[in-house]
Amino acid sequence: xxxxxxxxxxxxxxxxxxxxxxxxxxxxxxxxxxxxxxxxxxxxxxxxxxxxxxxxxxxxxxxxxxxxxxxxxxxxxxxxxxxxxxxxxxxxxxxxxxxxxxxxxxxxxxxxxxxxxxxxxxxxxxxxxxxxxxxxxxxxxxxxxxxxxxxxxxxxxxxxxxxxxxxxxxxxxxxxxxxxxxxxxxxxxxxxxxxxxxxxxxxxxxxxxxxxxxxxxxxxxxxxxxxxxxxxxxxxxxxxxxxxxxxxxxxxxxxxxxxxxxxxxxxxxxxxxxxxxxxxxxxxxxxxxxxxxxxxxxxxxxxxxxxxxxxxxxxxxxxxxxxxxxxxxxxxxxxxxxxxxxxxxxxxxxxxxxxxxxxxxxxxxxxxxxxxxxxxxxxxxxxx
Amino acid sequence: xxxxxxxxxxxxxxxxxxxxxxxxxxxxxxxxxxxxxxxxxxxxxxxxxxxxxxxxxxxxxxxxxxxxxxxxxxx
Numbered sequence: 001x002x003x004x005x006x007x008x009x010x011x012x013x014x015x016x017x018x019x020x021x022x023x024x025x026x027x028x029x030x031x032x033x034x035x036x037x038x039x040x041x042x043x044x045x046x047x048x049x050x051x052x053x054x055x056x057x058x059x060x061x062x063x064x065x066x067x068x069x070x071x072x073x074x075x076x077x078x079x080x081x082x083x084x085x086x087x088x089x090x091x092x093x094x095x096x097x098x099x100x101x102x103x104x105x106x107x108x109x110x111x112x113x114x115x116x117x118x119x120x121x122x123x124x125x126x127x128x129x130x131x132x133x134x135x136x137x138x139x140x141x142x143x144x145x146x147x148x149x150x151x152x153x154x155x156x157x158x159x160x161x162x163x164x165x166x167x168x169x170x171x172x173x174x175x176x177x178x179x180x181x182x183x184x185x186x187x188x189x190x191x192x193x194x195x196x197x198x199x200x201x202x203x204x205x206x207x208x209x210x211x212x213x214x215x216x217x218x219x220x221x222x223x224x225x226x227x228x229x230x231x232x233x234x235x236x237x238x239x240x241x242x243x244x245x246x247x248x249x250x251x252x253x254x255x256x257x258x259x260x261x262x263x264x265x266x267x268x269x270x271x272x273x274x275x276x277x278x279x280x281x282x283x284x285x286x287x288x289x290x291x292x293x294x295x296x297x298x299x300x301x302x303x304x305x306x307x308x309x310x311x312x313x314x315x316x317x318x319x320x321x322x323x324x325x326x327x328x329x330x331x332x333x334x335x336x337x338x339x340x341x342x343x344x345x346x347x348x349x350x351x352x353x354x355x356x357x358x359x360x361x362x363x364x365x366x367x368x369x370x371x372x373x374x375x376x377x378x379x380x381x382x383x384x
Numbered sequence: 385x386x387x388x389x390x391x392x393x394x395x396x397x398x399x400x401x402x403x404x405x406x407x408x409x410x411x412x413x414x415x416x417x418x419x420x421x422x423x424x425x426x427x428x429x430x431x432x433x434x435x436x437x438x439x440x441x442x443x444x445x446x447x448x449x450x451x452x453x454x455x456x457x458x459x
Contacts, residue, residue, distance in 0.1 A: 335412035
């Protein structure tokens with residue numbers, strides 16, 4: 001590589017890294033507990049699993065339906081309204097009810113967990129408080145809403161540029177020092193340089209994938225807004241001049257209709273009429289497949305709120321499917337506890353890469369001994 | 385050393401680690417049984433490589449060796 005080309009790539013690496021390092025460091029630190037959010041929530045007592053076995057003293061006749069669960073939720077939270085019913089294939093006996101002050105308000109007022117066999121309330125997730133909420137908000141938007149999310153997405157784009165340029169400048173370095181060699185006996189700067197280069201190249205593909213999927217996740221609000229404005233608007237267009245439904249059909253009939261429309265799929269979540277994911281005249285049941293891959297893809301089924309008849313089904317556009325497939329690759333939650341632990345280790349290694357990179361930059365103007373200078377010149381360390 | 389041979393020496397290990405990382409990231413998405421195991425093994429190998437570099441990097445410097453051979457480009 002020509003020296004000028006190398007220098008240009010090095011400048012791209014230096015400046016993209018410098019701009020984003022503080023934010024990426026924050027994302028790595030806040031992301032660490034978020035990898036284990038399910039376990040930490042349980043440990044803190046924020047959420048509870050539905051019991052595997054129905055308690056013996058439960059009244060067999062009390063086996064209840066979705067309507068009874070929603071009725072119970074509304075009775076517990078007077079003045080609020082149900083926005084979504086949520087299911088989880090990993091928790092087949094749980095049904096979650098998300099409530100808000102209005103059916104389309106962005107803020108959640110309650111997230112209740114029910115046992116779908118007994119109708120018992122199992123958990124009431126404490127919203128907007130505690131350590132995990134702080135980690136999540138810092139990680140998602142730094143308490144700055146959509147603008148904060150998009151800003152972090154831009155920092156992710158800079159990190160992608162830094163990763164690519166870092167790989168390019170790694171080559172000349174490796175020609176001098178070889179792979180896997182950390183020069184510990186020399187100046188501490190050389191040691192950190194070797195660690196930075198080696199750890200960076202070892203974690204390159206993982207970091208690139210986690211960053212790229214993180215950037216895609218920052219676009220989730222615009223992506224769903226686009227879906228609402230295009231496909232959903234098209235599917236609900238024939239109903240836009242109809243009067244609001246006089247009465248809402250039984251939820252069990254609505255859920256059964258969704259099952260019939262997508263027989264090889266199961267419910268992921270269902271938006272209630274008036275919600276932005278549905279229409280004033282429809283429920284939208286989002287059905288998911290049962291294989292590891294198809295469970296990430298959603299099929300929306302529109303169901304008439306009054307008659308419980310299916311009026312339309314569709315496949316989500318590629319933008320939504322890409323978003324859904326990018327989520328596990330960012331969260332690391334798709335291979336059990338061992339994968340979560342590996343994700344955490346790779347996250348910690350990334351923190352070392354960031355800190356060593358920062359150290360190398362901070363040390364750039366410190367007086368160095370002639371010995372250090374001679375070693376760096378001889379070993380191809382980048383110019384300061 | 386020819387350019388091709390040099391490039392092969394420089395990029396062999398990074399390309400191998402990149403390839404097994406990609407395999408590990410994808411297989412767990414495809415299967416909850418063999419896919420998870422392949423994912424744990426491959427990403428585990430990447431973590432082991434990173435951990436071994438950290439161990440060597442964080443180990444104490446041999447100051448006596450610095451005095452002995454200050455201009456040797458490799459320790």
